Amino acid sequence: MSTDYIYKRGEKFIYRRRVPKYVSNLDHRKEIKLALKTDNYQEAVVRANIYNEQIETFWRALLQSGKSKGSNEKYKTAVQLARAYGFTYKTADQIASSTLNEIVDRLSIDINSQQKADALLGGVQESHLKLSDCTELYWELVHDRLSDKTAFKVTKWKNPRKAAIENFIAVVGNKHLHEIDRKDILDFRGWWNKRIKNGLSADSANKQLRYVKDILQTVSNDNEIDIDFEPLFLRTRFQYKVKSRPPFEVSFVQNTLLRKLDGLNDRDRMVIMALADTGARISEIFGLKSEDIKLNDEVPFIWIRPREGYALKTSSSERKIPLVGSSLYAFTQCPDGFNHVGNPDTFSNMANNYLKNNNLRPTPQHKVYSLRHTFKDRLRDIEAPEEIIDDLMGHKKNGPKYGRGHRLDTKLKWLEKIAFTV
Incomplete structure (x- = not known):
């Protein structure tokens, strides 16, 4: 590395580098500034080399992935960071409607990074996860339930859950996960109620309701989407008599x-x-x-x-x-x-x-x-x-x-x- 990125500010040196054009669409910072915390030039060169290598490694990773952190990951990070400072994550519009005291409390935090600003001032949009995204995410989140199953049993375990989500989407549409409400659940139950009248079993309906609830709650929890699905599914279970299979004489x-x-x-x-x-x-x-x-x-x-x-x-x-x-x-x-x-x-x-x-x-x-x-x-x-x-x-x-x-x-x-x- 050349010494082009080393500058003196006061008595000490800093590392300063503009984000190059070839990666500016992925790293949205205009410039990177880092304190080298030394007044010794040779020591500053050594530290600047270390920082520079880390930064260029990061840029290479961005280029290889072809994108910066996804919107859902940004949302998760923002929710977690807001919680760490004692706040519930809110979008900018929601903050604007909050009490003056809450707004002042949020602004009183030392906001020294874009990530912190996003978390405390609502700079990230709510999760854009759709229902159609849920099954693939769910498989990864419940890997522990599948690790001791054969390939055949994994497929047998996945298929009814996949079918449940597909049926749910067919009834309520491919909505964003954070938009699901009680009406959607009741619409799905009503759809099943008609099928039960036409001869399908209440047991099958209950299983699909249970699968949908588990998938939505698991994916929501992992993605910091603050929805409790328990009350949304309250009293949706169908009553039925368990039929025992008859034995042979x-x-x-x-x-x-x-x-x-x-x-x-x-x-x-x-x-x-x-x-x-x-x-x-x-x-x-x-x-x-x-x-x-x-x-x-x-x-x-x-x-x-x-x-x-x-x-x-x-x-x-x-x-x-x-x-x-x-x-x-x-x-x-x-x-x-x-x-x-x-x-x-x-x-x-x-x-x-x-x-x-x-x-x-x-x-x-x-x-x-x-x-x-x-x-x-x-x-x-x-x-x-x-x-x-x-x-x-x-x-x-x-x-x-x-x-x-x-x-x-x-x-x-x-x-x-x-x-x-x-």
Whole structure:
């Protein structure tokens, strides 16, 4: 660096440089002035070189990004800085309408930078975030909720939330986030009310209302948009009765369902057999890896457990299930499991269609998942202890957890009493 930017002011030196034209559209300062805090010229040169390198690095970063700090980032910074000085951020128009005392208090602060002036005197416009911006921002903000999910589960988790925001936009328009009010929420609820009258479920409506609320509140909080969405969504939930999926009769599974699976390929037939005598969720069966299938142990079993990139529905879902009857047969035929082929939703849709097309549904409400309900009923019918049932089902137990849980041979004793004959 030349010494062109070093000037003496009084007894000490300063660094002074005009912002060059090639970056003036990004750095809006006319000139940069920095005190070098020394009266020694050689020392001033060293310090000026350090400052100059930092400034030029900043300019290079601006040019590389192609823009200065975005308007939403400026707004966030202004809100945070105003709060640090004990004020709520207000735009210039809002400040003009404030009390004289507040205006005087704001002006009494030593405003020695443009950033501070923006924060205290309302120099930044309110956030311009639109509803259509929210989902992508939301994914980044809830990364912790997705970090232990497979790619398939991430997509499955994102899709209904994305659909909820898209429906909300279709009803209220692609408004700025700070413009959302109670009327918008009620309009969205009214739109869903009409759909419920036409046969869609109230449960689906409640989920979409919940997703929209969570997304808007999360993004607003991160972007310093001062809106509490809790009262906006107050009393918007639809009432409905939870419909429990019906179980199959045990005799129907043994004598009919398991004997009429020949129209399926070997893999799909084995999945249904595995479900029948484990009571596991479909996603849990597909989530097993070969190391989770213990066929050579004294008590053969499967170990349903989380791992990196794969989460269970709840923490209580982790469990070991002894293999008996149809499940032992299924895993003997498929010792590596089903993790490497297909996905749970594709299988579920296919299997339910198979049951429907082959008259294997006692009622339209019966699904493959009904096998899990049947499994629980079978354990109740033999008067298995509730703790054993909860352990095998992966249900949360009431009260604190003590001890290591039931031994495999204890669980095996009860499962052998209900095992299907293959």
